[in-house]
Amino acid sequence: MPKQVLVIEDEPNIIEAISFILSRDGWTVKTHSNGLTAVETVLMRKPDVVILDVMLPGKSGYDILRELRDLPQTATLPILMLTARGQTKDRELAERAGVSHFMTKPFSNAEVLAAVQALVAPVGDAK
Amino acid sequence: MITLNGLVAVCLTYVVFLFVIAFFAERSALRGQVRWLKAPLVYTLSLSIYCTAWTFYGAVGSAARSGFEYLTIYLGPSLVMVGWWWILRKLVRIGRSQRITSVADLVSSRYGKSNLLAICVTILAVIGTTPYIALQLQSVTLSFEVFAQPGVPSPEEGLRSYTALWVAFGLALFTVIFGTRNLDANERHHGVVMAIAVEAVVKLAALLAVGIFVVWGLSGGVAQTLARIDASELGSWQMDGGRWAGLTLLSAAAFLCLPRMFQVLVVESDDEGHLRTASWAFPLYLLLMSLFVVPIAVVGLDLLPAGSNPDLFVLTVPLATGQEGLAVLSFLGGFSSATSMVIVAAIALSTMVSNHIVMPIFLRLTGNGASVSGDVRHAVLLSRRLSITGVVGLGYLYYSLSGGGTALATIGLVSFAGVAQVLPAMLGGIFWRGATRMGALAGLTSGFAIWLYTLFLPSIGSGALSDAIMAQGLFGLSWLRPQALFGISGLDPLLHAFLWSMTFNVTAFFSFSLASFPSPLERLQGAQFVNVFDHSGGPRSWAGGVAQTEDLMIMAQRILGAPEAQALFEREAHRQGGRGLLPDPTPDFLETLEKELSGSVGAATAHAMVGQIVGGMSVSVEDLMAVADETAQMMEYSARLETQSNELSRTARQLREANQKLTRLSVQKDAFLTQISHELRTPMTSIRAFSEILRDSRGLTAAEHIKYASIIQDEAIRLTRLLDDLLDLSVLENGQVNLNLRQGLLCDLLDRAAAAANDGGHAVRIRRNGPNEQLMLNTDLDRLSQVFINLIANARKYCDADAPELEIRVSEKTGLLVIDFIDNGSGISVEAQDLIFEKFARVSDRQAGGAGLGLAISRQIMTRLGGEISYLPGYGGAAFRVALPRNFALAAQ
Structure with missing residues (x-):
């Protein structure tokens, strides 16, 4: 069964780009673009990996991350944070909130793919 | 026979002589050579201003009329000098330690520095002294007339006022020159005092010369003279004991209270020790002055035709016997008596008038303007000079109005009784701590009023009080008859007035003093006055021992702060070698303390504060001014x-x-x-x-x-x-925009904007009102168009209605063109309305594209165009209003 990745992002072109990259690699890609309902969506879809944007309408990516980490079901869920805010303090903020991996936009497609793969590799069985 | 011109020349020479003496004395004093000026003899001689022209001429007149009664006038002061010298000593001590400048100052200082009291005393003194000055002018005029028409004292009016005027003028000039030369804090006038001392010698010499001539030249010796006295009516005149006692008391009181006597006794006094000499020398002087009065009177009565004015015997006797030189000397003696009295009285009165009436008014009028001490000094001098002129002028006025008919002695006694009203307040003040301001005021005013009513007004003559009042009393009440108050008639008018005024004065003084309560300052001053000998050492050095170091400490703490004050006191105690924390109040320490304090509060204040606590020094007017x-x-x-x-x-x-x-x-x-x-x-x-x-x-x-x-x-x-x-916004925000002003029609502008915004977003139906848009604009059309495009594009992007519509309404309000853009969407939430004009403030999701700078840019543009863009709440959909002046160029002006 293919691994599932949930992309939480509000910029349609970026969603399209990530979807293309990951599905070509065999991932099942689900997308969500609203911050307010992001946590429920994660709990409902139970993805293997979450790619999370920071500046989302309704709720910030940091808050979503913190809430997920507070929930037992998602406390260890691999979460890759992608943000256009690339300052050091943003990275620190994300790490304190318990991010699994942090990347700034614009990104290289290969790097995103590698990062997602790396996030599931230690726990999951070989693909 | 000496001519009138010759006499005038003699007078002028004499006056010039006095000027020279005063000038040199003043100069010596300035150089510090004051020792000879301070001789006890000078002090004693200066007291002789007691003997005015009234005593010089009038004593003989009095003797001729009332026998030995004239002696009472000499007896009073002699008793004071011999028997009451301790009162004088106390007065002098108080005068020096409190820096008293006049009787008024003394009384006011004692009763809590009350200026009201000072004004009362001043008015009393002026009213009491004015007739006295008039009297001096009259005597000089009369003596001139004697020489003009020897033996016939029927005056020629023109000459009379002419002489008096010139004498008054000359005296005022002399007094202004030497009396206001310096504004010394001590009010001492060495030049004047010296001139007066010389005049004292002149008048004594003159009277003695006439007396010797009469006794030995005319009568042929002492024995013959005595026989002649016995033979005359004079010898057989009855002596009225009551009147004698009354007059003696009156003259004693006046001696202490007369402003001019206070001036020479207390104010001009340099040394208390002089009193010791004066206490015997002055009675001796008076004795010499009175020695030949009776012989001259007796011989005058014998020698001269009946009806001759006995007041002028001193002059007429030598003249009638051909002794012209002696007559001139005698004239000079009388002249001296008159001038010295007027000069000192003018100084004393002007000090009071100036200090207590003119200056307070001046200071009140000028307000804060005169805070510079130089101004005040100048003003004080000017006010003194004006006061002197005023006082002498008043005397002259009284003289010319009264016509000078009354016998000399009567005017003098009226004056005495007037100034004597100060006595209870003065003596009560220096001996009785219970005396209060109310008491002093009540005593003074009641005594003064009775004196005015029973003695002064009747003495002026029929003008002042009507005959009806004199005969039937005020309001027809017989017990209010001026010369028979409360029905007691048959008394001598003078004694009657003196008795009643003093009775009321003293009674009021005591009863009001007992009934009223003194203010703190009054009590303090009272203690300082009554106990002056307890705590007045030398005038400048601090008297140690009495000072309360603790009090000083408390004061110093308040001013310097507790730690500094304690440190200072400990340091000083240590320096003195003592063990405790408090040093002894040695003069050294007090000086140091004063110096320290003056750094904080100023020298004068520091001196006054230390002085108050130490008690050796009290605060003078000058200190207070400083x-x-x-x-x-x-x-x-x-x-x-x-x-x-x-x-x-x-x-x-x-x-x-x-x-x-x-x-x-x-x-x-x-x-x-x-x-x-x-x-x-x-x-x-x-x-x-x-x-x-x-x-x-x-x-x-x-x-x-x-x-x-x-x-x-x-x-x-x-x-x-x-x-x-971003670049556009940056340019607009920095104000570096060059506006491209052009004319165009609003409808064209909106057409173009609608066309430009046509791509992207949903199709929006735009509703417009054609006729309203036919308006000519003069502004930057491109920029305005940019705003329109932004608003139309926003409607396209964000209007969420099923059939999106945008209405563009055009109107004009208060000279502004107003264009509203209203769509039929769900509008913008209230919270967001404040934000939409901020940069990057996008409200909805970002599918619509755009960075959120459009409205920020639009706002900047509208500001540049002299108008504004705002959100219109309450239209349901999003509604924006653009308002701008139709003619930018005109609006910019």
């Missing part, structure tokens, strides 16, 4: 400091506000940079991702190719637009 000066300065400083401190706190507040603003700006800048970073990175992310996909992926369909390339193109356009907007 204190007031310092206080004014300090108040000015503190006002300045307060202003500065206000300025500083204002500056601090401004800095704090600026800092807050900068912090806010810095936060805003950070947020702005983060926003820009985000807005730039987002399209770049898409561009990079899809360009990598196009590069790396094989087997993309043609449709995918086109789609991804289009995305890249769209995002590149979005980036470019963002950069354009």
